[in-house]
Amino acid sequence: xxxxxxxxxxxxxxxxxxxxxxxxxxxxxxxxxxxxxxxxxxxxxxxxxxxxxxxxxxxxxxxxxxxxxxxxxxxxxxxxxxxxxxxxxxxxxxxxxxxxxxxxxxxxxxxxxxx
Amino acid sequence: xxxxxxxxxxxxxxxxxxxxxxxxxxxxxxxxxxxxxxxxxxxxxxxxxxxxxxxxxxxxxxxxxxxxxxxxxxxxxxxxxxxxxxxxxxxxxxxxxxxxxxxxxxxxxxxxxxx
Numbered sequence: 001x002x003x004x005x006x007x008x009x010x011x012x013x014x015x016x017x018x019x020x021x022x023x024x025x026x027x028x029x030x031x032x033x034x035x036x037x038x039x040x041x042x043x044x045x046x047x048x049x050x051x052x053x054x055x056x057x058x059x060x061x062x063x064x065x066x067x068x069x070x071x072x073x074x075x076x077x078x079x080x081x082x083x084x085x086x087x088x089x090x091x092x093x094x095x096x097x098x099x100x101x102x103x104x105x106x107x108x109x110x111x112x113x114x115x
Numbered sequence: 116x117x118x119x120x121x122x123x124x125x126x127x128x129x130x131x132x133x134x135x136x137x138x139x140x141x142x143x144x145x146x147x148x149x150x151x152x153x154x155x156x157x158x159x160x161x162x163x164x165x166x167x168x169x170x171x172x173x174x175x176x177x178x179x180x181x182x183x184x185x186x187x188x189x190x191x192x193x194x195x196x197x198x199x200x201x202x203x204x205x206x207x208x209x210x211x212x213x214x215x216x217x218x219x220x221x222x223x224x225x226x227x228x229x230x
Contacts, residue, residue, distance in 0.1 A: 006158075031216065043159070043204060043220040056217060091158060098216040104208075106151075108158035 023092030121221035138205035
């Protein structure tokens, strides 16, 4: 069964540093998403991406965050200057279409720890 | 906006007990409803889904029925196993509403099944 691959599985970074989280979507999927889950809390939507541009973003997704698909393969989430409160599990999800019959496939996540 | 409310956890059961995890939702459109499961150290896996009122989703002995009149999607299993121990998330997607194609998650319910 096709998978969404996320790398790295775990990243530790110092406060103020930039991090890039990577996701390889399923090859024929067109819609891409980032979610995060702070330890013990619910999974929260960050951003959706379609046709090489952001289609929707949440209030969490401020100027410190950016997404891109630089080579048509990887889908990346960049945090420009990490804060302690960015420590969370970050999930990438992809979807072929957005109609009801097409579901989301999630990656295994990247655990980001900001120290 | 859209929201999902799950029963508070954690839930601890003995093997072969009956499981119910309550989920209610608020949505402006006609959402699809999902249950995702997260096993320890792993990502989110789709457990089951329902796309319209009165649909029943089922998988691996788990069931949930989309009840529009009570805006609920409760998860049930007749006889749980130790291997069912995980965190369960109720979620909705409401493309016709205010949330676009994103998933909105509940708080998650930790289930522990003891032998």
